[in-house]
């Protein structure tokens with residue numbers, strides 16, 4: 180049968196009578212379901228006999244990107260199942276056709292021309308499809324896809340113009356101001372141009388618009404005057420508030436979490452890093468999807484819509500749920516791997532020292548200084564997303580030094596969860612270095628944020644040294660040292676204090 184089908188070419192990129200009869204004959208005789216893959220010329224590229232779930236066809240790379248999947252069902256079900264639809268979506272087929280051999284009826288599922296949902300034709304008797312002109316439908320979809328890619332490109336090419344919105348309590352403090360500045364540098368890192376900032380002082384939060392409808396209308400007029408593309412809130416918005424605000428402001432509305440996620444999405448390099456970012460994005464996205472509809476695009480592209488790598492976040496709820504499970508499984512594997520490595524380290528008795536600290540504190544610079552590793556150092560938030568480990572020797576002692584992702588106040592809950600496999604490493608270290616940028620006026624606050632997170636990770640009982648960094652920038656006599664935690668003053672940049680730090684490390688491991 181394979182020979183018979185392999186060199187056959189169907190008309191119009193559709194099933195024909197010959198193919199149908201052949202499929203039927205062999206399906207019935209073998210009592211097995213059969214699938215074929217058609218390329219765009221209508222040639223049969225592949226014949227697959229009874230894979231229970233065609234969605235699990237894994238050698239997706241050998242498929243041309245654009246192709247159709249046609250398969251038989253022995254039962255009387257002739258409409259596509261959830262699984263069939265997710266095959267269509269995930270494997271990027273042009274269309275998927277389900278044929279019931281019992282009823283001789285079939286249904287095809289394909290992307291609608293708005294690219295927002297899946298359309299179906301059928302169930303109809305199989306003969307109906309022999310003359311169906313699917314090619315023009317498909318080219319319509321292609322055309323739309325190209326247009327959208329163009330829009331996406333222009334949007335990502337030019338810097339997006341953002342309006343920042345914050346809500347402060349009646350008794351606002353310096354810290355509120357600081358957090359707003361922090362959002363501004365997050366935006367800078369994410370490549371967004373901050374055009375204006377609106378701060379509202381209010382006692383309570385409006386459940387529908389967060390800021391109250393009057394203020395929201397005021398913001399709309401600012402957006403129109405200043406050609407704003409995106410409105411960024413410095414507080415966490417509920418899914419309903421995002422929806423209401425987007426409807427009123429006619430612009431993309433995102434919050435602080437989205438900005439951080441966006442930065443993470445651009446920066447994740449390793450497979451694990453990417454998986455973790457994707458997981459965090461999906462966990463954030465899920466509660467924002469309402470109903471069972473297919474959410475295919477938030478307004479436009481740009482910030483808040485990027486996935487790790489080049490993929491955009493265009494996924495429906497079921498698919499998300501499945502993907503979340505998939506990622507968790509993969510991360511579980513990574514974790515197992517880590518455990519094995521950890522065991523062998525324990526057996527070899529090589530102590531582990533972890534560098535943690537607020538983002539931009541100088542962790543990677545310190546790592547490079549100590550181990551001469553080449554870790555990306557940048558005056559940007561979250562330069563490091565993937566952990567790096569290096570072997571260090573000092574005074575006849577050996578230890579492993581690990582650089583980690585930076586901490587930040589209000590680190591999105593989903594990120595902590597998603598990055599747990601990376602952050603978990605900290606829990607198994609013999610010593611923790613909390614790197615603190617003392618040139619930042621809020622350094623004490625940063626110490627607290629980082630050490631609170633250690634508590635959350637269950638790492639609060641591990642010996643810790645506070646490494647007060649950047650002493651080349653400030654006069655250390657003006658620096659207060661808090662609590663009874665061991666500390667050292669260093670400049671990771673010019674090397675001052677590093678020997679003392681190394682001595683302190685080997686004393687403690």
Ligand SMILES: Nc1nc2c(ncn2[C@@H]2O[C@H](COP(=O)(O)OP(=O)(O)OP(=O)(O)O)[C@@H](O)[C@H]2O)c(=O)[nH]1
Nearest residue numbers: 539540541542543544557558561562563585671672
């Ligand atoms: N003046 C001075 N600048 C420093 C020192 N250490 C680091 N920096 C600068 O601080 C910025 C951040 O340094 P990184 O080492 O990337 O900081 P990080 O903590 O790894 O940051 P993330 O990975 O983004 O969380 C860079 O511009 C460094 O050059 C220091 O001792 N003195």
Ligand SMILES: [Mg+2]
Nearest residue numbers: 542543562563
């Ligand atoms: Mg770093």
